Structure formats: C-alpha cells, structure tokens
Amino acid sequence: MTPRTFRLADDAFAALGAGRPDDATLGTLRRAQLSRHLLLLREIRRALPQTPAWYARLTAADPAEARRLIADPMTGLWAAHILRTGAEGVEGPRPGGHALHITCDDLTLTVRVDDADPLRSLLGLAPAGELSGIELAHWQHCLDEGWRILVRRHRAAAETLAAVLRVIVPVQPDPTAEGISATSAEAFGAVAMSAPADGTALVVGLLHETQHSVLNAVHQLFDLVGPGGAPGYSPWRDDPRPPIGVLHGAYAYLAVTRFWRAEGRLGGADASGASARADAPSGAGAASGASGVAGFEFARWRSAVAGAAERLLDGGQLTAAGTRFMTALAEEVGRWLDEPVEPETARLAGLAGDDHRLRWRLRNLTVPPDDAAELARAWRERRRPPQVRSVLVTAPGRALANSPRVRLARSLVKGDPVLQPGGRAAAADLAGLRGDGGTAADAYRKCLEFDRGDVGAWSGLALVSPHPALRSRPEVVMAAARAAPEAAIDELAEWLSG
Template identity: 35%
Template sequence: MLSPHRLPLHTVDQLARGGGDEAALRLLSDGQLSARLVALRTLLDEVSTRSSLLGLDEAWDLLTAAQRKSPSLVRDVLVQPQIGIWLADVLRALHGTMESAAPLWVEVGYLSCVAAAAAHRCDIDFALDVPVSRGVISLPSLGIATVQAAGPWALARAERRDGRLTLSCRGHTVRIPDDEHWSPVRRIGPPGFLPLLDDVDPRRDYRAPAPPHRLTDLDVARWDEGLNQAWALLSPEHANALSALVSTIVPVPSLPGGRPYSGSSADAFGAVLMSEPLDSTAFAEALTHEVQHTKLAGLDTMQPLCALGGNAYCYAPWRDDPRPVSGLLQGVYAFLGVTDFWRARRLVAASDRADFEFALWRSQTLHAARFLRNCPELTHLGRRFAAVMVARLSGWSNVEVGSEAGRAAWLAAQDHRATWRARHLTPDPMAVKELVEAWLHGQPRPLGAVPHPTLSPRPTSPLPRLELRRLWLRAPTEFTGRVQDVLATATAADVRHVAGDDEEAARLYVADIAARPDDVQAWIGLGLADPGTRALLLFPELVVAAHAEIAACTGEFPDPRALAAWAGGDRSAGG
C-alpha cells in the first residue's frame, strides 16, 4: 500500500507561487495517504507489545481485504480527517504524552470502526466488534449510530449480511441506512466539489471532541447554497485544490461577538472548520485561505520547510499575538492565497471592498514574507519557498487601486503594526530615561536610532478599526447608524477617525488617554488621526512608557499630542 514519493523542485516552486497543478496536488494527497499508513503500522507495532490491547488482527485483516478489493474506496476512508485526528491522539496516548477521557482499549479499538466503514463501502460482508463511545458508534465517511449502553464505554457488534449493515448493543439494533438512530454524514456543494458536511462525528473538530450537533434540513440547504455561490467565485487553481485535498467541511460556532471563524490542522488534513460565512465572498475567501493551509501541511509532511521548535517572536500582520516561524510560514502562505483571491475578484467585480482587501493583504503579506525569508529556523527548502513567495507578492506591487481604498488599507496596516508594537514590545530602560530627562529639561529629543526593544508578549483583544474600515467602504451612508450594532468595542474616536473627521477624532483620543493612560487603542488611534504624532506609529512603546514615567516624576501626565510630536522630532514641542 506504500510507495516512495519524489518531490521535484519545480513542484515546490509551483506550490510556493500559490498554485499547484493536478500532478502536484496528487502528490500531496498521496503523501497524506502514506503518512496515515505509516501511522497505522506504528499503532499496530505499539499494540503488539501490550497484552491488554491485543485483538486488532481481525480489524486489520478486514481492512486489508477491503484494500485488495477496492484501493480507491479504502483510500477515501483512510484520508478522512477524523482518521488523522484519531491516529495522532491514540499514538500520543500510547506514548504517554496525552491523556484521553476514553479508555485506551476504546481509542485503539476505533480501528474496527475504520475497518467496518471500509468493508461496507467495498461491499464486503463481515462481523466485527466495534467500540461505543458515550452512546455513539462512529463509522468514518458514513455517519454515526446512537445506541443504549450500560456505561460511557462499551462494545457493539457490527454485521453486514447480503449488503445490509447493522449495529447491535444490549439487544438494541440499528439498521443502516433507514433507522431513526442512524445519522448519515451529508454532502453539499456543486458537481465539481461535493465535500461532507460533518455535523455528527465526535472527532470532527480537531480542537476537542464534540458531541453530535445535527443541522436542520434548512441549515444544510443554506450551507449548500452558500458553497455553490462561493464555488463560482473561486479561481480555477483554488477550486482544483479544494476538489483534490478537502473532503469535509465542519460547521462550528462563530467567535465571541459574532466574528467568523475558520481553521484547519495538519492532523485533520482534509477538513475545514467554519462558522457560517456572512456572504458568498466571505465563504470563498475562507475556503481559499484554508486550502492554502492544507497544501502547505501536505507539503510539510513530505519535506519540512521549518525546523522543529522555536519561540513565538514574529510579527504576523493577521494576528494580534507573536507567532513562531512555523506559524508565520503558514500565515504567509494562506494570505498569499487570500491576496490572489482579491486580486482576481477586483478584475471581475471592481469595488472599494476588493481594492481594500487586495491592497491590505498585498502589503501586509509581503512585509511578513520578506521577514520570513531571512529566518534561520527555515530549512534550505523553506528559504527557497519563502523567496518564491516574496517574488510572487512583489510582482503585484505596482497594481493600482482606488485612492480611498488604498489609503484605508495603508492606515489599517499602520494601525495593526503599531498596535502590535505597543502591546508586545518593552522599550530599552535607558532610552526611556534619556527621553524623559530631555523632556523635563526642555531639550530636543535625543538624536540617534531608537534602541531595540525587547519582546514581552501580553494579552490581546481584537481591534475594531479594521472592521470599521470595511463597514465604511461597504456602506458609508449607513456607517454611523450601524457601528454599534456591529462593533460594541468601537469608541466615538474610532468612528470619527474612520469617517474622516480626524481633527475631532484626535481630540477624542486625547480624552480617552486622559481617562485611561494605558489604552493602546487610543494611543495608536491618535497616531493615525494626527500626522504630527507619527512617532506613535514608529515606536509607540517608547512614547507610552515615557508618558507614564514623566507622570511618575512630576505627578502629572504630559499632553499626549505634544509628547508624541516632540518624540517624533518636532523641536517646538517639549516640557
């Protein structure tokens, strides 16, 4: 069942540009199948040394028989995302690096469920014991049965005779597919892409086991319509990648405040977790983003691009927290796809929204990719991959966008970078001392480069101004009336700034700082609204620290605008 894989450099370069032809995508898929088979072999070797976990030979023999009859159908079962999650978790449990709520015999016994699903799909009759977990029997790629058991963990009998599959436990039999206690996994989407919409399998969410949460027929119809509409917006490259690599969409709740969520994981290769998108464009963008993660996970399984380990110290323009190099690599590749998505969208449907998203992610992703290219944690192949991404993004640098959308994108990028600095960087103490002493003595700001600050990660919260800018571009005439319905964390100063009234916004930001001197959102807002306070966009951590130290020395907080203007080199300001 295993075969060697070769990864040509031209294939790596093709993927690094954000694409991937049919051969490249097949190679990634084949690599995942091989990884699953190696993990299965490892599991069997581990179990063979533990007498308490013997008895999997029957399941393995059945899986082997199915493989001989129909390799393609068995492949379809083995590459299901929950199989990857299960293999990763059970091997960690066997090695003692992870605790499981279920007994080890239940976790290991899931192999029988895999074998039963594969044999049924291959039209093989059998009889086999399968585990029951909290009243649920899961058959990957098929669905789940709910049965009555004496406790949370039990054994049931799976039998297939003359094409009819039944699951029996304690005298209760579920007859598939017509039984009311059977919940099949449903498919949605257009003819070219028919993923499972998995709302039932306990292992469907790679973040943690999840009980079944059956969607109504109306919910499924809405997901189906959304996916069909999103599919029509995708480029051929991204559509082909989805068809080749993504087998399952898992509906999950939105983030707090109704913010949309999407995610994927190398362990759950082939699955995309999503909250229901706001519209078809958001749906298509999320799919593009996640299939990029999926491609990179497949490539990294075959040939690592980044050395293991490493601290979280990188600035990622799409995250509020510092990231390790491995996370930055994933993010750059995902947003290379997002940038390409918006580049294509603006060619067929010109709008301020498309211009803004393209300009924002073109700038931010290129900024991160250039930093990534020089990270020592990357392997030789990883540095080549990063260099190709930089070249692709740089090729879009001269694409013109509308002036309003372009300025909004520039402000959004400055906002995020400066806020990240103010939250996570601690200025050099001597630099703060020199700045404070110069201010107190009415002297110009000390000349010379600002010493490098140190990274001190702190708790974060989402910034509202990015969503405010999107709202303004979509509906400027409805902006003021809709703000509080959309973003409860936006301040009056934020609203005035995004609406273009920077003079009033700056006044309100100063008032917010007077009330909350450590309010990072207000400090950076002031830097955006008042061009004279540009130091707040360049080294905000130093200005904020000096502001607090001056107050500690004098008992009074200095004027934030005057201090920031002076720190930026305005010699007319000062203490």
C-alpha cells in the same frame, strides 16, 4: 512495507510556493498523506495484542472503499490521537456527517459536513452540536452559492479546492470575530469553521484553510524552517507568531489576496457569480459594493503578504527549501504591488494595515519599568531621550486580529450608511478614517486624559499623528506618558521623535 520517497521537481515546487500547484503536485501530496496514514495505522496495529475490529473491517473492505476510509482526513486525526494517548480498547474511525456534492460547469466538489465525529474538537476549535435541518440547509446554500463563484470566476482555485477539501467541521462562533476557522497538520483536507454569512465568506475561508492544509502536507515532506526562531509580528494575528506561523499566514493569505485581486478586476460578484453592475453608485470617493470591498481586501493583504515574505527571507530562519518556496511566493505577490487600486480605497487599506501593526506593538511590546522611569527623569530634566528597550511579552492563547476600525473602514468602502457613532472613541475612529486627522487627534487625546493606558486611543492617535515616534514605537510614547503623567502627550511625542 518499504517507505516511499516523495519528490517534487524544482519548477513544481516553485509553482507550489507561488500558490499555483498543478494536478500532479496535488496528487503527490495526497499520496504522501495516504502513505502517512498507512504508517500510523501500522504502528497502532503493532501496539495491540490482537487484531482490532476496525483493522478487520478495513482489510475486508473493497480496496477502493478501504483506500477512501484510510485517506479520510479524520482517520489521520484519529490515528495520531491514538498513538499519543494509547491504543488499548479503541474503536476505529467511522466517517460520519452529511455528504454533499456540488457541481457547476462540470466541476464537482464532494465534501462531508461532519457534525458527528467525537474527535472533531482536535481540529483546535469547539465544535458545534448536531446540525438542525435549517442549519444544514444554510451550509448547503452557501456551498452552492460559493462554488458557483469559484468555478466561474476562479477556476484554478476551484480545482485546487476540489482536489484537497474533503471535510468541513462546523464550530461554535467567536463573538469577538467575524468568523473563525482552523486546520490541523494531522487532518489533510479537513477544515473547521464557523457558519459563514454567505457563499463568498465561505469560499474565502475555505481557500484560506485549504492553503494551510496544503502547506502542512508540504512541511511534512520538506523542512521549510530551521529550529528555534523567536516569535514576531504577524499581520493576521494579534499575538506573536514563530517563523513557521508567519509562513503559514503568508501562504494562506496569498490565496485570499489572489481571490480579491480577481474579484476587483472582474468588478465583484453577486451570489450567482455574475459581475456587479458597472453603473452601481460610488460613495465617499471609494468604489462601492462588491468591487470596493475587493479592492480594499486586495490592497490590504497584498502588502501584508509581501511584507511577511520579505521579513522571512531576511530573517535567516528558512532552510534552502524554505527559501525557494518563499522566494516563489514573494515573486508572485510582488507582481501585484503596483497594480492600481482606487485611491480612497487604497488609503483605507493602508490605514487598516497600519492600525494592525500599531495595535500589535501596543499589545505585545512593553518598556521595562526601569527604562520607563529613566524616560520620565530625562523628560523632567530636559535631557535628550535615552535609548530604551521594547520587550516582547507573549500573552497565552490564540489572538485573532480584531479591530472596530477595520470593520468601519470596510463599511465606508462598501458605501454602507454609517451613522454618527456614540462615544468619543468611535467618533474619533470615524473622523480619522474620513481623513479629518485633527478632529480625531483631539478626541483621542481626550480619551487619554482619562486613561493613559487606553491602547485603542493610543493606536488611533498614532494613526493620525505627525510624530515619527508614535508611528514607529507607540509603546515607548505610552510608557513615557504613564511614567510622567504631568507631561502633555504631544510634547512627549515630539521630544521622543527628536
């Protein structure tokens, strides 16, 4: 077999980077994945002393059926696993699960909800068990509902999804997250995700993960990021991410941002794909309901994507192809930055972004003990604060973004009734989000009187503080406060800000 060379013209590559691939580009990616699967299967066959049953079945099958089986995402996952672990005595891939076909306005999504493949855990999340009839009906309902929204309001996104998505693997939910999902570079067109709340949650998750799948295919053809590269800040994860991880996040959230941008311009959607009522009541100065959430998510993620793109372009880790790709992405999202969003919604979205950055710093950056001790000595001797280091400490495992403040902000944007929460920290969060910074700061300081290592209180205080040091390097103020427990927090923050 002569290896094929897959190429994309510059304008097609730029459109791909902007998240607007055409049918021909997606066709090229699919053919490249089919070629990859064939090469993997050839290597497995070469490693076996005799013809295995799965190989005989493929060669005896109708060409169209054989192509379908070989191109299946789980075949790629299976083949890569076999090559890593050994091919003796292996049975071949047998796609299983429940085939669903959803059609709206002449556009059909054909997808398999796979609750049977023994290797589906290789997508990176713990799979759910065999679906009950009620559970399968919920997936069908959400797909029907979500597909109508996509086709009627986001036709281009629906066409991309129909061209790429082939398999959904239901997984066990994470109690600390509103929903979890994942893809694998070895399974183009497969998405693992927990059961969605509704059609909108489903399609947002599928758009996000399909972008990852597309980018995995692109990265197998073109090196986008050079070797090495230190992990750093990612607006969508609580753990540090390498440059390729940040690029993946930016590309996935570009699609999410585009979805919410359109929803906001169209006034939000209900389950049928129809616009939200124009006369719906508003609450707390923000647009409420579906359109309010759309504006919040759009404002929140456009800033995150633009910031991540800028850091990648300035970071020196992108290849020439990666720079072209990310430049197209940055230009796409850059056009959205000045689009108007209701002021109160924009304020809450900005707080959500700041909240994540502050919590990320407090979680992942630490001041070495010697530097913290020197801060305490300088404070006690009334000297100018010394320069100290913030050192990245990488905790093991995947950490998804999870903040009660963001959930509360989304409730305020939606206009949901918000009961006065119990507990000082929760009350402080609500006061801060409602713009009462003084009340919030007092409550956060009281929390810190009991525990100067309370990351939630520190990030909350930083959100409402006028002191630049708390806003820019909260981990340094926390380190100083813990090393000098006799010092008042505001006085330390003012001293460090000077």
